[in-house]
Amino acid sequence: MKFPAAIDGLFRQLTPIILLGVLVAIFAEPWLPGAAWLKGQFGELAVLRLCVAALGLYVLLLWGESLRLHGLLTGVLQAFRELHPQRSTKAAEAARNPKARLEAARLLIAAMASADPSIRATSLHNLKQLAGVDLGEDLAAWQRWLAQQDAQAGR
16 A cells, blocks of 8 residues: 555654653553543553554554565566566566556655765666666656656556
8 A cells, every 4th residue: 555655754753753652651651641541441451451552553554564665675676677687588577567667766766855965876877777768867857757657657
């Protein structure tokens, strides 16, 4: 599942706050408003159970994110294999995946917004090889190119 950039960014920003909140809830449990009610309704370990459930949910979200990133990175590697096909025809056939090429381009375009000049330069170099065109360092031009490629691929 692909989240919009705003939700993805919000998830990354809220992560430390949520984890600190769980930590505070565990250690400050006797002084939490409503803790007595929770204990009365759900037992002595209610707050601890809620914290464990929150952490379990968070681990599941991280697991899903790791699967998503694994798929993206696999697509990037496949797209780069297409640029330099192996001797194996099976590997070369697997690398000819237009979706993987577009995902690789999407990641490289996103990396061009990095504050690190070496990341921007490496991303631009690889993007030019992958795309077969040179649009320079203009991020907006690359985003327009990607939109055109997406339209042609029927996304």
